[in-house]
Amino acid sequence: MIDADRPILETRSLAKRFSIGTRFSAEGRRTVHAVDNVSLTVRRGETVGLVGESGCGKSTLARCLVRLYDITDGKLLFEGDDITSKSLSELRPLRRRLQMVFQDPSASLNPRRRVGDLVAEPLRIHGKLSAKEIAARVAELFELVGLLPDHMMRYPHEFSGGQRQRVGIARAIALNPDLVVLDEPVSALDVSVQAQIVNLLADLQEKLKLTYIFIAHDLSVVRQVSTRIAVMYLGSIVEEGPAEEVFATPAHPYSQALISAVPVVETTPTGTRKRIILTGDVPSPLKPPSGCRFHPRCPIAADRCRSERPELTEHRPGRKMACHFPTLT
Amino acid sequence: MILSVRDLRVSFRTHDGPVRAIDGVSFDLEESEILGVVGESGSGKTVSLLAVMGLITDPNATIQGSIRYKGRELVGLPPRELRRLRGNEIAMIFQDPMTALTPVYTIGWQIAEQIRAHRGVSKAKAMERVEELLAEVNFPNPHEAMSRYPHQLSGGMRQRAVIAMALSCDPALLVADEPTTALDVTVQAGILDLVRKLRAKHKSAVVFITHDMGVVSELADRVMVMYAGRVVERGTRMELFSDPRHPYTRALLGSIPPLTGQKPRRLPAIPGSPPSLLRLPQGCAFGPRCPVRYEPCESGRPGLGGGAHAAACFRVAQA
Numbered sequence: 105m106i107d108a109d110r111p112i113l114e115t116r117s118l119a120k121r122f123s124i125g126t127r128f129s130a131e132g133r134r135t136v137h138a139v140d141n142v143s144l145t146v147r148r149g150e151t152v153g154l155v156g157e158s159g160c161g162k163s164t165l166a167r168c169l170v171r172l173y174d175i176t177d178g179k180l181l182f183e184g185d186d187i188t189s190k191s192l193s194e195l196r197p198l199r200r201r202l203q204m205v206f207q208d209p210s211a212s213l214n215p216r217r218r219v220g221d222l223v224a225e226p227l228r229i230h231g232k233l234s235a236k237e238i239a240a241r242v243a244e245l246f247e248l249v250g251l252l253p254d255h256m257m258r259y260p261h262e263f264s265g266g267q268r269q270r271v272g273i274a275r276a277i278a279l280n281p282d283l284v285v286l287d288e289p290v291s292a293l294d295v296s297v298q299a300q301i302v303n304l305l306a307d308l309q310e311k312l313k314l315t316y317i318f319i320a321h322d323l324s325v326v327r328q329v330s331t332r333i334a335v336m337y338l339g340s341i342v343e344e345g346p347a348e349e350v351f352a353t354p355a356h357p358y359s360q361a362l363i364s365a366v367p368v369v370e371t372t373p374t375g376t377r378k379r380i381i382l383t384g385d386v387p388s389p390l391k392p393p394s395g396c397r398f399h400p401r402c403p404i405a406a407d408r409c410r411s412e413r414p415e416l417t418e419h420r421p422g423r424k425m426a427c428h429f430p431t432l433t
Numbered sequence: 434m435i436l437s438v439r440d441l442r443v444s445f446r447t448h449d450g451p452v453r454a455i456d457g458v459s460f461d462l463e464e465s466e467i468l469g470v471v472g473e474s475g476s477g478k479t480v481s482l483l484a485v486m487g488l489i490t491d492p493n494a495t496i497q498g499s500i501r502y503k504g505r506e507l508v509g510l511p512p513r514e515l516r517r518l519r520g521n522e523i524a525m526i527f528q529d530p531m532t533a534l535t536p537v538y539t540i541g542w543q544i545a546e547q548i549r550a551h552r553g554v555s556k557a558k559a560m561e562r563v564e565e566l567l568a569e570v571n572f573p574n575p576h577e578a579m580s581r582y583p584h585q586l587s588g589g590m591r592q593r594a595v596i597a598m599a600l601s602c603d604p605a606l607l608v609a610d611e612p613t614t615a616l617d618v619t620v621q622a623g624i625l626d627l628v629r630k631l632r633a634k635h636k637s638a639v640v641f642i643t644h645d646m647g648v649v650s651e652l653a654d655r656v657m658v659m660y661a662g663r664v665v666e667r668g669t670r671m672e673l674f675s676d677p678r679h680p681y682t683r684a685l686l687g688s689i690p691p692l693t694g695q696k697p698r699r700l701p702a703i704p705g706s707p708p709s710l711l712r713l714p715q716g717c718a719f720g721p722r723c724p725v726r727y728e729p730c731e732s733g734r735p736g737l738g739g740g741a742h743a744a745a746c747f748r749v750a751q752a
């Protein structure tokens with residue numbers, strides 16, 4: 105029944121808006137367009153990396169995808185099944201298959217419980233396992249994520265950041281999910297520990313046939329982990345394609361600026377990389393600019409860009425961008 | 434020579450015993466030179482610079498060693514004198530710009546006050562200077578920006594306002610502690626560009642703390658790598674990045690995923706995690722994670738030795 109090419113997750117013009125303030129506050133009720141018109145297809149076994157500046161809507165989109173947030177507009181499909189407005193009880197059987205890992209593992213781990221217990225928790229809530237089976241599964245999970253059996257009796261604060269993230273990952277994979285959404289899972293970790301977790305995620309993906317949606321602000325980490333990336337700007341996807349291609353030849357002016365700004369270790373006497381420095385600041389999602397939302401900062405904006413919003417279009421097989429004048433190589 | 438630090442030691446008395454946060458750090462800084470300080474969380478980057486600035490106020494702290502600024506010893510200097518130096522010749526920028534800004538005043542007013550406190554100029558003159566400074570740090574509309582409150586600025590603009598404030602005294606020494614860590618790469622690129630330009634124009638010497646090897650390689654003339662309270666390697670930018678010697682520096686550089694070219698199937702990761710300063714391992718502090726550890730490594734902590742490009746490692750000393 106499982107068709108490798110059939111999308112596991114799909115969004116159609118998905119939008120998430122937040123209302124802030126009240127009609128009595130100084131500025132009245134206002135709407136934050138956090139995610140706007142996102143159509144994204146995720147296939148089984150791949151890793152889709154989400155990148156973009158702070159506040160562009162990565163976390164909000166991630167939370168919509170696992171239905172931690174209600175979706176304002178558009179559709180969300182899981183294995184072709186419309187789950188946009190399923191109730192919590194209808195979602196219950198799906199919960200197990202859709203998991204999420206957050207940036208700060210300590211915030212999601214109860215400090216007063218032993219980590220063995222914390223990893224067992226999802227098994228108790230969702231599974232139909234006996235106490236003995238649960239113990240065996242916890243042991244297996246500890247081994248999978250590279251923790252030692254005698255770690256089980258410890259409390260979260262007795263662990264390093266990297267080990268706590270391993271606990272968070274063990275919890276997320278406890279119920280054999282199909283899709284794991286990872287929101288900045290390595291951002292709080294020391295550089296030397298980051299690589300361990302990146303490798304662990306790759307191993308688990310291979311062993312357990314997982315599909316990932318991966319968010320990180322470190323672009324070289326995203327490139328390493330992802331098969332495909334989606335670049336977001338002010339709530340929308342502006343470019344999408346195979347990770348290595350997009351990094352090598354970004355076509356959207358925003359992706360070009362973003363990738364060129366990543367500081368890299370260079371051993372040449374003077375930097376050879378050309379850097380595009382964007383002027384202006386990220387506009388507010390309360391009042392998105394007209395036309396192309398990037399136009400106030402775009403180095404090549406033309407009149408058309410100010411009035412007409414570009415759609416995300418497939419300009420080359422597998423490469424999509426939302427720009428009237430993409431750089432196609 | 435602007436700054437010369439010798440055998441700096443900072444320790445804190447805690448419930449669990451003494452924490453030797455800085456354990457014998459020495460470095461020099463020349464005029465208009467940018468020194469990059471890299472290292473993981475807890476390696477002692479901030480504490481060493483706070484010590485230099487005379488800003489360690491914890492009563493449980495003990496500071497030893499020598500810190501000479503333009504030949505003048507700062508360790509033991511009365512707080513009043515230190516404060517004068519900080520406002521006049523030494524400026525600081527921190528990760529969170531709000532540590533330097535007050536929410537209730539406009540940024541124009543705050544920078545002007547800073548100028549007036551240290552240079553007895555008129556209010557109008559100070560305001561003129563503020564506008565110049567804001568233009569210099571790339572505010573698109575400096576005159577208008579002067580009347581904004583910090584919360585009306587984005588994170589990147591706030592940090593630029595703090596840089597403008599730091600520059601208002603034409604500092605001979607600028608100390609920046611992770612000033613771009615909380616910012617987006619696109620905004621960071623602008624700030625790094627600015628620091629480079631300012632160094633050229635004002636001839637300020639800069640100490641730039643970061644944990645990002647990429648940032649260091651783009652900005653610094655010389656680099657100091659810290660691990661568990663000590664400098665484990667120092668050298669010029671070129672020496673450090675094209676010929677890293679310390680196993681930790683090498684491993685750290687190796688574990689950064691590439692931005693171009695072939696992706697490795699797995700990243701060469703460093704096992705374990707940085708040690709607790711309360712329970713340092715026997716011998717070399719990097720020992721338990723070191724791929725090339727051998728017997729001598731347990732005998733004591735390796736010294737950095739002299740030399741412009743130096744690494745604190747028994748293997749390097751032997752080679």
Ligand SMILES: Nc1ncnc2c1ncn2[C@@H]1O[C@H](COP(=O)(O)OP(=O)(O)OP(=O)(O)O)[C@@H](O)[C@H]1O
Binds near residue numbers: 122123136321389
């Ligand atoms: N609960 C909420 N109520 C109102 N606005 C929100 C809420 N959550 C997020 N937003 C806004 O929606 C936008 C997108 O936020 P989001 O957290 O998704 O960004 P992000 O890309 O994850 O950023 P970061 O990289 O900083 O984590 C921001 O403008 C944010 O302020």
Ligand SMILES: Nc1ncnc2c1ncn2[C@@H]1O[C@H](COP(=O)(O)OP(=O)(O)OP(=O)(O)O)[C@@H](O)[C@H]1O
Binds near residue numbers: 445473474480
């Ligand atoms: N007041 C204090 N009392 C006790 N220990 C302290 C105190 N201040 C700092 N330390 C310890 O000193 C060590 C060095 O801290 P420091 O802040 O310099 O690290 P850092 O390299 O700047 O790290 P980060 O990258 O996280 O900013 C840490 O182990 C820290 O816990």
Ligand code: SF4
Binds near residue numbers: 357397399402427430
């Ligand atoms: S549509 Fe116009 S403004 Fe938008 S990214 Fe393309 S060129 Fe720039």
Ligand code: SF4
Binds near residue numbers: 680719721725726727
């Ligand atoms: S002294 Fe020994 S343990 Fe320490 S870095 Fe050198 S080889 Fe490794």
Ligand SMILES: [Mg+2]
Binds near residue numbers: 162163164
């Ligand atoms: Mg986020």
Ligand SMILES: [Mg+2]
Binds near residue numbers: 478479480610
């Ligand atoms: Mg610090």
